[in-house]
Structure formats: C-alpha cells, structure tokens
Amino acid sequence: MDDQNKNLILATVLSFLVILGWYTFFPPPEPAPVVEPAVNETVATGDTAGAPVAGGAAATDAAATAQIAEAEAPKAPRIDIDTPRLSGSISLQGGRIDDLSLKDYRVSIEDDAEIVKMLSPVGEPGAYYALYGWAPGAGLAPDEVPGANTIWQPQGDNTLTPDTPVTMTWDNGKGLTFSRTIAIDEDYMFEVTQSVENTSGNTVALAPYGTLARHGEPAELKNFFILHEGVVGMADGELTETDYSSMPDFDVDPREGKAEVTQVAESGWIGFTDHFWMSTLIPESGQAFKSIAKYDDRRDIYQTDIVLPTVTLAAGQSSEVTTQLFAGAKEWATIREYEAGGVSGFIDSIDWGWFFMLTKPIFWLLHNLNQLIGNMGWSIIGLTLIIKAILFPLAYKSYVSMAKMKELQPQMEELKKKAGDDRQAIQKGMMELYKKEKVNPAAGCLPILLQIPIFFSLYKVIFVTIELRHAPFFGPFQDLSAPDPTSIMNFFGWLPWAGPEPGTIVALVFIGILPLLLGISMFLQQKLNPAPTDPTQQMIFAWMPWVFMFMLGGFASGLVVYWIANNTITFTQQYLIMRSQGYTPDIFGNIKSGFKKTPKTDKK
Template sequence: MDDQNKNLILATALSFIVILVWFVVFPPPEPEVASETTPVSQIAADGDTAAAPAVSSASTGAVTGAEAKAPEAARVTIDTARISGSISLQGGRIDDLSLKDYRVTIEEGADIVRMLSPVGEPSAYYALYGWAPGTGLGLDDVPGANTIWTAPAGETLTSESPVTLSWDNGNGLLFNRKISVDDNYLFTVTQSVTNSGTSTAALAPYGILARHGEPQDLKNFFILHEGVVGMADGELSEIDYGDMPDFSVDPREGARAEVKQVETDGWIGFTDHYWMSTLVPASGQPFKSVAKYDERRDIYQTEVVLPTMTLAAGETAEVSTQLFAGAKEWGTIRAYEKSGIAGFLDSIDWGWFFFLTKPIFWLLHEINKLIGNMGWSIIGLTLIIKAILFPLAYKSYVSMAKMKELQPQMEALKEKAGDDRQKVQQGMMELYKKEKVNPAAGCLPILLQIPIFFSLYKVIFVTIELRQASFFGPFQDLSMPDPTSIMNFFGWAPWAGPEPGTLMATIFIGILPLLLGISMWIQQKLNPAPTDATQAMIFAWMPWVFMFMLGSFASGLVVYWIANNTITFTQQYLIMRSQGYKPDVFGNMMSSFKRGQKPDAK
C-alpha cells in the first residue's frame, strides 16, 4: 500500500484512539434528574435551623458568623417576565428564585428550574448583603444574616418597581437597601446608611453568595467547569468545588479562603452547567474578592468586600453592586458585558479551544436566528465549515487522485528494490518530488477535523442554547443522546427503549448512531479495501466502533458528524471524478461481502 494511504490510516487510527480513550475514561454524564426539595412552609412549621455563612472581614476588623434560624420572616415577592421568587426579610436574603423560561425536563408539565433556595432546604443557595462593623461598632450595630428588615406591605419586586428594605439599629444608624431587577437576570442592590448619631461610624459594605454543600446535580465532568468563576482586573479564575477544601486557612477569614485585591474591574460567583450567580461591584470600584470554604459547616462562599466608609454625624453613604442570577445565555451575558461588566462573556466555559469554540458558537447562533431549528442550524454550520476547508480538501483529494496514478510506478519500485526498504523509500521520495505530490496531504483534513470536532462537542455540551433544543420527531433535546433505540424499533413499538445515556442505550443504539456508522462505511468505499490484511480489518471495523462509541454522545454532535460525512463523500467523489479517477463505490461496497474480490477504479 502507498505511503499516502498509510499516513491516512495512521491519522485516522490515532484520532480514533484519542477519542476512544477520552470518552471511555471520562464518559459523558448521566441525564439531569430533578431534585426534590422541601417547601418553605414546611421548614417554617418544623422550626429547623441551619448555619449562616461567616461574613468577610473588612479592613477594620473581622465579623464572625451566627446561627441562622429558618426563614420564618415575611417575604417580598419577586415577579418579572422571566423570574419569580421572593426575598426574605430575615437578613434581606435573595434566596428564592426560579427561571420561568426553563423547565427541568422536556416532559409536559415539568417544573420550572429553581435556582436559589433558602436556608433549611436541601442545597440552600442564596445571596446575602450587609455591613461589616469598623472601629467603635459591634455586630449588633450593623445588619447581618439574621436582621429582620421592614418593607412596605404588599409590595412586589418587578422590572418596573424596585423595593426598599429598612432597618434602624436604635443607636443612630439607619440602613436602607433598595433592590431592583431588569428584564432578565440582573439585580441592582443599593445599600445606604445614614448616621443620625453624634459620633463617627466606620463600616464596610459586603455581598455574599453562599451554597450549603455541593450542588445535587453536580456533573463532575472534566470538559465542564463547575464551581467558582471570577474576573479580577482582566484575569479569569476558575476553581472547582473539589479544590476549595484544599485552600490554606486564612486567619483573616476564619476559614479556608483565597483572597484577591481587585483594583478596578471584576466579579466573582458560582457557575453550574447552565446557571450562574455572580456578584458584580461597580466598574472602577476596588474591592476584595474572596472564595471561601467553611469545612465546619460545609458551606461554599464567594464574597466581595468594599472599602471601609467613615461617616461623620449627619452624613449618608451609599454604594451599589449588581447580582446576576440566572441562565448563562450568550446574548444576555454579552449584552451585560457591553454595558460595562468587564470580561463577563468569559463566564461561559469556552475551554482551551476558545479561539474555535467562540466563533463556532457565534456562527451557530446566527444561523439558528435565521432558521429557527437547531438541528438544521448544525447542518448549516457543517456546510459552512466544509466550505471554508474546501480549498485544503480540494488539494488533498487531488493529491489522492495523483497518488492513484503513481500506483503502477510505486509497485515497480517495490519489485525492483525487493527487500531493501531504504531504497524503496528513497525511490518514492524522488518520485513524489518529480511529480510534485505530497503524500501527507490527505491527512490534513482529518487532522483539522479533530479540534473542530472537540470544539463543537464543547459548544453543544456547555451552551444553554443547545439545552432542550429540538430538531424533529423524537429528537427534542439535541444536548442529550439519541432517545430512539433498536429495542423498540426506533419508536415504532409500543414499549419504551432504554434510558438515554445508560449502557443499554449505548449497546442498543438509536437511529442517529446507525446512520453515522452507515455514512462512515459508505465514505470508505470511495477507495478499495487495503491489500494489507491488518489495515483492511481496521478499516472494516472503524465505522461500527465509532457508531457504538458516539451513540452516547449528544445527538446534536452525531447530527454534525453525519452531515460532515455526507458532505465529505460528495466533495471527494466529485473532485476525484474531475481528476479522471472514477471510484467504483458500488463495487467496493459489494466487495465487503465477498472475500477475495477487490474491485478498483476504472
């Protein structure tokens, strides 16, 4: 067999080994399962208690945590076009938030996604604001985790009507907290304090995001970052939940913590697969950024602590910060970045191949805006990628055709040189140079396809735009594996197939993996089977191995692979015919079932 085909086999085999090892050692996660939670009313009735997070230290002193009672205080309702929930007047916590546009599953009547939940419920997750006392003030002089705020009765927080919480410490300090929210997921929290006493007061505003324990639906999949995400003066940081217990103990924080001083622009919060909460100080505002793990109570925290303010008698101080709590939608987050949140788009986990994943997603997003169907958009994206790579593909297939023309001369060289392999190699190199043929040209499209494949896998797995995105028929979630199966005759039988993502579903594959295997097999038939028995066996098994291996992948990725194989076959067939080489595709297909018969091009 010629060197060009050997290189092609080697590149293909190496690609197969890399993908196989990657996804066998790190298999895709199981499908998301909705977690059950305890209603707030039941918690209040039971009178359960849970620990509140420790408050960060300001520059003038540290504040220790206190035991937080169950959220029995009155609540202010949150109701906008996209979110619903409530704010507890105990601590003024934003601790009950659901996303109206997203359902837990694609099943009819499924619950909407709940993002934040109060203390006392499983995996409590909330935002808490307050003031750290400075010199001359004690914990009782400032609002904390258990402070009972007041608010006008019957008020509802909407995108048009903010709410204001108030608390008077009884010693000359009056605190107000104005909370507003936009049409999407961005809250603005304006904290103010008025010193009506006779002495100077020093205190520092802070914001906290706290999670009690790791998320119940944590994926722990290496291609996805889950945990702390933050930006500090242009530097992005990502810390997995599993790495936070390894922080060194910071004596200023009283827990394991990583502390950064941000000079101008930054933010910090928690990111999950599709959802994120982030504390965002005003642009140009210096602050202390803290990622903390309290191992005593198994609480994960991110904090922003602003500089200490000193108020003389009669003075008022005010500071505004923002809280993002919602879905990681590309368009929404990009709009926030353009409005002044520096580097906010990097909160989406684009990965190492960000220089590919970002433009690939942008192109897919724009195509979907025109088509309105993510499955057809993936096929359209494939067409564009193949068009961009066409010049290289053209050179590759022309080189393959020329190599076929040189086949008789190469065979003559081998017969003449006998067992002298060095002489054969030298003769072939001279022949390649004389005929201006690059034997490695055929490998380049395959090698380029590997990072594109990984980048598209990242886009499909990470971005929320692919979550529950429909194609047609049974394919109503392109971020999940093919839901059809041979077991129920691809949906025609009255019984259900195996659960997507399970071992049974991988063995009893659906229609998309089957089409993938067939498309790869037909693409192979553009060339006759290799004469070497080992190479012929590798080629013969490869489509079917890929068929089962990719069967558990997101169906959107399998759609891309099928479209890519179909377009590649068409391109190669037409280019080879234009060069005078007529592939006997049908004959090569028949030879797969007949031993000893090896039809070739005419």
C-alpha cells in the same frame, strides 16, 4: 493512497480515539488555583454564610472570637418577585434573595415538568442564596450592623417587578440607619443599592459586602471534564475557574475553611456557575474590591464574597453603594448585552474551553443560523455546510492529490516488485516519484487533522451552551443536547414505547438511528478508496466505522447530526473532485473486496 499515507491517517485516527477514550474515562485533574496570601476575612457562622469583616486583621481576629450565632431561618415575612422571566421572593430575614425560579426553563422536555428552581432558602435541600450587608470596622460591634439574620422592615410595595423596586430599612437603635433598595430588569440582573446614615454622634468605619452562599455541592453536578462547575470570577481581565473540590486548595488541608482573596483594582465579578445557570456578584465598573472564595467544612458551605473598601463616617455623614447580582440562565445573547453594558469580560463566564478561538465563532455562527432558520438541527447542518465551504480549497487540493496518487498506483506496484524486501529502496523510490509527479502524500491527511479541533469545539458548544438544551429537531429528536432517544428496541421511534435509558449498557448495544447513520456514512466514505494491502490495517479500517458508531452513540444527538452531515458532504466532495481528475472510485467494488482476503485494486 499508498501505505505511507494510510499509515499517517491510521495513526491520526487512532490517536484521536485514544485521546477521546482517555479523557472520557480518565479526566485530567484541574490545575490548582493560584492562591493569594491567606487573609482571614470571614467570620464563622451557625447555619448560613459568614460575613466579611472590615477594619484589617486586628478587627477580623477580634470578630472571629465572638462568632455570630444564627438559628434556623424562621418564617420571616417575604417580598414577592414577579418578572417576565423570574418568580420567587426575598426574605426580610437578612434581606436574602433566596427563592428564585426561571419561568422560561423546565427540568425536562415534558409539558408538565416543573420550572427550574435556582435559589433556595435555608432549611430546604441545597440551600443557595444571596445576601448583603455591612462588615463592622472601628467603633462598631458585629450586632450593630445588619447581618444574615437581621429582620428588615419593608417600605412601600411588597412585590419586586421591573417597574417597581423594593426598599427595606433597619435601625440599629444606636444612631445608624441602614437602607437597601433592590431593583431588577426584564432578564436576570438585580441591582442592589445599600446606604447607611450615621446620626450616632461618633465616627464609625464599615465596609459594604455581598455574599453568595451554597450549602453543599449542587445535586445536579455533572463532574465531567469538558465542563467547569464551581467558582468563576474575573479580576481585572483575568478569568479564574475553581472547582468545588479545589476551593481553596491548600497543602495541608484543602478544606480548612480559609479564604482565597484577590484584590481587584477596577473591574471584576465572582460567583458560582452550573451547567446552564449562574449567580454572580458584580461591583460597579471601576470599583476596587476584594474578591473572596472559601469553603467552610464545618457547615459544608461554599461561599463567594465581594468586599468593597471600608468607609469612615463622621457624625451626620451617610454613604451609598450600588452593586449588581446576576442570577439566571447563561444565555449568550443576554450575557453579551450585559457585557456591552459594562460588565467586563462577562461573556467568558460561559465555559468556551481550550479551543475558545474556535468555539466562540462557531457558536456565534450557529446562533445566527438558528435565528434565521428557527430549528437548531437544521442550523447544525447549515453550520456544517459553511465549515466545509471554508475548508473546501484545502479539501480540493487534498482530493486532487489523492486522485493523482491513484494514477501512480501502477508505478508504485512496479517499484515494490523491483525493490523486493528492501524497504529503504522502496521509500527512496516513492519519494523520487512523488517529487517527479509533484504529489504530496500527506495532503490527504490535512482535512482530517483540521476536523479534530473543529469536532471538539462543536462538542463543547453543543454540550455547554444553554441554547442547545431541549432544542428540538424533528420527530423523536426533541433535545439535541441529549443522546439519540431512538433504539432498535422501539424500531427507531416508530413503536409506542421508549428506548433504553441513555448512558446505560443496553442503550449502547441497542443503538439509535443517528449512530447507525453515522456508521454507514463513515463506511461509505471509507469505501471511496480500496482497502489497504496490509492485513492488520485492513482489519482496523474495516472495524473503524462501527467502533465510532458505538462510541459516539451516547454523545449529544446534535453532535452526531453534525458528524453525519460532515461525512455526507465529505463523501460527495471527494467523489466529485476525484472524478473531475479522471479517477472514478469503484465504491461497490471496494465494498465487495472487503469480504475477500485480497483487496480489490480500483480501476481508472
């Protein structure tokens, strides 16, 4: 490999290191969301989310002056939720879905760890809940429609299961009877049917709505640039993502309690997404609605709403509308089924990132390998083999080109002796030599360049997707989404005590077995070629494997497994291909030369 080729590789790797380091320590700010013209759609409330108001700006302004007072949530009766995957309850105060736990997921890998609690009622830390109602329009006062504190009356069964929906009713005492039926499937999708019957003798206008309210930012907020957390929504095929800190983003005061409103013509949804969990309000496909997101800084409440078109009911008329609520884990297979069932673009609620054209097929392949193999660690290794097989034609040309470059090494050295210090003559002579021998000096860099987006895509897949959460490999590696739990301090897991806490300086210094294997594999791959003649380049290349070892040591262990497998396969491919071209890399000689001042030149 000549100096020009090594310079290109060196520049590529250093650029990769700089980009990785910069984005790790200085994550870029999220772009400001596009804000629709401000429409004052919400009513300020006491302790819980405000309800949207129907009937246009005039009705909204009138309702805003008469704020709905809400006291601390009393101990209202509850309806139990019991499904194969969910447990919890629904409060009859407001009909809130505010108590929900995920039976299949625990907060840690310990056997006695608590199951994940997703929704919590008002009064508990991090209150997070869904509520539904009717926004008052012409002919109605706010207290004549069910609100966040309305006490509903249960009808029939008091346990919500996939086989037994529950129904609750409320009569406003002035001729309007409201009914709400909640059903649920085997996974995470609620179906909420709201109806109203008008026997008041007057014509009234009102609009059905659904609300997700979150008191404060989630305690488990990662605030990591590679992951989106906050509001996620789809509006007629356009995905929007808004961080909590940018919700909404106005010039004067980014948290003045106003709403960001989007008019959706026929298909969409909106909600909150966490690292692994999500809640989403979903109108029926083809239904127009207003998608609203806002932050109330007075009460530290984040809120998303769906407001359906206002209906006008004459005396004796009734109206009914059905919407859905997803509340659960962001499982690829489950979300894909919901998308196939009519929830437009739902698979994009998973944060696939900039390289979505790579992350989606990479995850699809990894998911199917895991279905076949039954072990995510071996599936990552299998994925690496397939990726290397796909790139093999390019790698073959690259390594053949590198072998030919070795054959030209004596001629290059002779050219340098003749040209002396005339670098222009050296470059011109080399280009003529490459052209004559039909050698592309940049061919050896192409596999490296292709590995960078693949690396970032796999990192995204391993960090973001729930399928890697708590996924075991073998022995001490019981969570491939977490850093290597072993350490030199516990003799790489053989001694009966835990290693240092991941993410600490001690864990960075006393690395585990996977980062060590990563460094060794990079070192051996590097020694397929002699060290560069330039002392500065020689020093940088000598340190590079160990810099990567410490830098990637704190990454998800699944990513380190991929990198080790990739290095091992690359080493084997390069060694065999170069030998097939008549060039035998002197690996041990190159290792020895690394300890000398003058690098050793390989022999054919």
